[in-house]
Amino acid sequence: MNSGAISPIDPTPTDWSGDLMQKRIKKRYAAERRFKALGLGAILLSAGFLLFLLVVMVGNGFRGFTQTELPVEVDFPALTGGAQPGQFEGPNAEARLRSLGVQDIVNGSIEVQYGNDGTDLFSAGAWTTVQASILKNPSILTEKTTFYLPVESELDVAYKGTGNPEIEKKISELGDRLSTGFNSNFMSNSDATDPMQVGIWGAFKGSLITMLITLALAFPIGVSAALYLEEYAPKNRYTDLIEVSINNLAAVPSIIFGLLGLAVFLNIFGLPRSAALVGGLTLALMTMPVIVISGRNAVKSVPPSIREAALGIGASPIQVVFHHVLPLALPGILTGTIIGMARALGETAPLLMIGMRAFIAKPPDGITDPSTVLPVQIFLWSDEVNRGFVEKTSAAIIVLLAFLLTMNAVAIYLRNRFETRW
Amino acid sequence: MTTTALLVLVIGLGCVAWFFGRVKASGFVSAGEKRGTIHSLPSYHGWYVALWAAVPATVFLIIWNIVSPGLITDAALASPVAQQLPTDSFSRGSILAEARSIASGDQVKAFNPLSETMVEPYRTAISYYQTLGMAAAILLVFACGVFAWLRVKPDLRARTKVERITMITLLLASLIAIITTVGIFISLIFESARFFSMVSPIDFLFGTEWNPKSVAGSRGESGFGAIPLFWGTVFIGAIIAMLVAIPFGLMSAIYLTQYAPSQLRAWMKPILEVLAGIPTVVYGYFAALTVAPALRDLAVSIGISGASSESALAAGVVMGIMIIPFVSSMADDSIAAVPSAMRDGSLAMGATKSETIKKVLIPAALPGVVGGVLLAVSRAIGETMIVVMAAGLAANMTANPFSSVTTVTTQIVKLLTGDQEFDSPKTLAAFALGLVLFIVTLLLNLIALRVVKKYREAYE
Numbered sequence: 001m002n003s004g005a006i007s008p009i010d011p012t013p014t015d016w017s018g019d020l021m022q023k024r025i026k027k028r029y030a031a032e033r034r035f036k037a038l039g040l041g042a043i044l045l046s047a048g049f050l051l052f053l054l055v056v057m058v059g060n061g062f063r064g065f066t067q068t069e070l071p072v073e074v075d076f077p078a079l080t081g082g083a084q085p086g087q088f089e090g091p092n093a094e095a096r097l098r099s100l101g102v103q104d105i106v107n108g109s110i111e112v113q114y115g116n117d118g119t120d121l122f123s124a125g126a127w128t129t130v131q132a133s134i135l136k137n138p139s140i141l142t143e144k145t146t147f148y149l150p151v152e153s154e155l156d157v158a159y160k161g162t163g164n165p166e167i168e169k170k171i172s173e174l175g176d177r178l179s180t181g182f183n184s185n186f187m188s189n190s191d192a193t194d195p196m197q198v199g200i201w202g203a204f205k206g207s208l209i210t211m212l213i214t215l216a217l218a219f220p221i222g223v224s225a226a227l228y229l230e231e232y233a234p235k236n237r238y239t240d241l242i243e244v245s246i247n248n249l250a251a252v253p254s255i256i257f258g259l260l261g262l263a264v265f266l267n268i269f270g271l272p273r274s275a276a277l278v279g280g281l282t283l284a285l286m287t288m289p290v291i292v293i294s295g296r297n298a299v300k301s302v303p304p305s306i307r308e309a310a311l312g313i314g315a316s317p318i319q320v321v322f323h324h325v326l327p328l329a330l331p332g333i334l335t336g337t338i339i340g341m342a343r344a345l346g347e348t349a350p351l352l353m354i355g356m357r358a359f360i361a362k363p364p365d366g367i368t369d370p371s372t373v374l375p376v377q378i379f380l381w382s383d384e385v386n387r388g389f390v391e392k393t394s395a396a397i398i399v400l401l402a403f404l405l406t407m408n409a410v411a412i413y414l415r416n417r418f419e420t421r422w
Numbered sequence: 423m424t425t426t427a428l429l430v431l432v433i434g435l436g437c438v439a440w441f442f443g444r445v446k447a448s449g450f451v452s453a454g455e456k457r458g459t460i461h462s463l464p465s466y467h468g469w470y471v472a473l474w475a476a477v478p479a480t481v482f483l484i485i486w487n488i489v490s491p492g493l494i495t496d497a498a499l500a501s502p503v504a505q506q507l508p509t510d511s512f513s514r515g516s517i518l519a520e521a522r523s524i525a526s527g528d529q530v531k532a533f534n535p536l537s538e539t540m541v542e543p544y545r546t547a548i549s550y551y552q553t554l555g556m557a558a559a560i561l562l563v564f565a566c567g568v569f570a571w572l573r574v575k576p577d578l579r580a581r582t583k584v585e586r587i588t589m590i591t592l593l594l595a596s597l598i599a600i601i602t603t604v605g606i607f608i609s610l611i612f613e614s615a616r617f618f619s620m621v622s623p624i625d626f627l628f629g630t631e632w633n634p635k636s637v638a639g640s641r642g643e644s645g646f647g648a649i650p651l652f653w654g655t656v657f658i659g660a661i662i663a664m665l666v667a668i669p670f671g672l673m674s675a676i677y678l679t680q681y682a683p684s685q686l687r688a689w690m691k692p693i694l695e696v697l698a699g700i701p702t703v704v705y706g707y708f709a710a711l712t713v714a715p716a717l718r719d720l721a722v723s724i725g726i727s728g729a730s731s732e733s734a735l736a737a738g739v740v741m742g743i744m745i746i747p748f749v750s751s752m753a754d755d756s757i758a759a760v761p762s763a764m765r766d767g768s769l770a771m772g773a774t775k776s777e778t779i780k781k782v783l784i785p786a787a788l789p790g791v792v793g794g795v796l797l798a799v800s801r802a803i804g805e806t807m808i809v810v811m812a813a814g815l816a817a818n819m820t821a822n823p824f825s826s827v828t829t830v831t832t833q834i835v836k837l838l839t840g841d842q843e844f845d846s847p848k849t850l851a852a853f854a855l856g857l858v859l860f861i862v863t864l865l866l867n868l869i870a871l872r873v874v875k876k877y878r879e880a881y882e
Contacts, residue, residue: 035776039677042670046746047693053700053708060711196720224595232592242596245603251797251867252860253804255831256606259856262838263609285602292599318585338701346701349806349831353838375703382707382811390711397704408699412692 004190064395067183068156069148073107076141086136123150123196145416153195195388202363206371213280222291230299250289259351273355277367283344294336298329331418338411348375435478439567441544443471462581470580472568479562494547501543613853620847632817650817654827659802662738671749698747707738721824732814735823755788789877796870800863806831
């Protein structure tokens, strides 16, 4: 190395075509290529991870939307003693149907067709499928009808994938009587102890109500705060304080907001536990700083000439902001709001703190009813030991991700479509 | 009528008031008033009347909602039936609560026969005060509305008044951030103070045994030593996660800003954003279901002892992947902020691109990158769901990444989701842990923001 060193006092020009220099250049270029490949590798690995995650979730999850079924023929005219379809129409149909004893009728038919232990093959709530179809169409009571009823969870898992030898034997016995159908329960039911009967509707509705409360609180407050700080606030110590606390709130761990909700909303205000109201309030406090920060950026990007023109023709400062600045900044504010809401929708930890982890088998009807939300439902199912819950958890994750991706896509679309570059 | 319905009614009446105010003000011009002599546009007069009509009644309703339960209880207790109630406050309170929920229709049957007797007085009191509140609210709407309507005159400065209210509303909205911060601080300090009155802060901060029980034992063996938790948090969030996130995030940012063709950049940036938008519970499930078992099998196959299915490594690696987009976008910003003259100068001297990056851009952007990493660390140690689902609950002090460790956030969740008795040191410990977490993340954020700001100023 030293022999060919380029020293500043060496008067002879560098011999670029010489062996030594060529070797050095080659080495430097090789380093350059390595570095570039490293960068490409890093980004491809990151993207590859995302792909891997999605593939695992979809691979596990799509089975959650299907169920394994066995046909059961129910001879209604013989078993119900000639019940008339007309009895089961109108408002009290469900109560009258209960007195008919659908469960016994279905179990009886199963025992006739699959032997005395036949009911063990089926999910414990299988008869509700029959009840639901009678309610939908009472005229089936006049004839023999074949229903495809969900089998019990272990059999279901084994049929879709692998099970222990005992169950595999059962499957080969049943042969092609087993079939796969669409799991309509999954979209319409709520939480249950039997994985064949669980659904996400309850959690989905809970998420929807919680998000509405969050939006109704965080959006007006966030936009007002952004307008005040950006347009009117005098530059002094108090506004600095507001600014610092907003920036800090945006970075406070979400679980701390949960502790705040627990200490203030539940213990001091005495609001009901695990209610969508408390969840919405807590998430609103968390989302508000995000909206304020993005709102301020959107308001800042409206050029001053707009304000000056409006002031020049006699608008008051409030009119300038509400008639001109706000409409122009709105797309940017909405983008930030959607991103903040997407974050709130996926949030789990603060909701666990305010007791939203109870087993709730019924969708909430109001903002103070006990409810759960999608991410918490995913967390609860992931804790279940029953193998049937694995695919249900992944299926719920697919629904949640689909929702979030749609929200993000809308945000990106809004940003590209309406954002003006001044 | 419920309070919600009443509130809707008040707002509806406010809309009616707006209409009346506006109509009266629009009449000024046709009544021969010259345009120049009218101070405000008709709609401002409308707003003026509407605000007068709705705001005092709304405020009244909110106050009434807080005050009236007490008044109702007093009235019910004043009834002759109340004489036979037991005197100790606990059973008395439960009887009253039961009677109240029956009277308001939330409950059908009483468990205690005494409550049954209290239902009637309660029902009378509730209906009396509800009617009173409703009448007062509606009266207030009309009185204030008519008062404002009578004041609508051509020279009324309606716009100025409405704008002042708007301004005050905006100011109040921006104060909510301060109230929240103060609320977090006070509630954490208040509950922690109760905890520290039972367990000494020294034991808590420097103890090495974490085994919380409902009742604090004698000092020194209470099992509230949080050092294993702090170690687990640092091990997962600041060491393993950063070992993944910093190289990947930094290299992604470098590649995207310096090398990538614009087509690739346009695709990769949203993909990284998606990675950042995936809920943590999904990452947690992924870590627990896929990554952790794979890592355990790996550890067993290379003969590492103490491998568990809940490992620090699984949680840390997945958390690191979650943080990649964050580090990447922070690094992206700081590299973009380096003046291009520095980069061009280096390239002009004959340095290759990678030499320029390594010797010029990264050193120049270092403060920004460090600030970004500090923010990432503060995010990682506050992250909850991944560690709850994948890191386990055993409070080990170990540097073996394949064994299970626990973190501050995991323990907060565990302590607060068991059986809840709010006064036990076990639940209060969660608030003390929360306080530590809050202070540490706050300090990290303040330092990081200062570093980033200083660095930005240096190049502006």
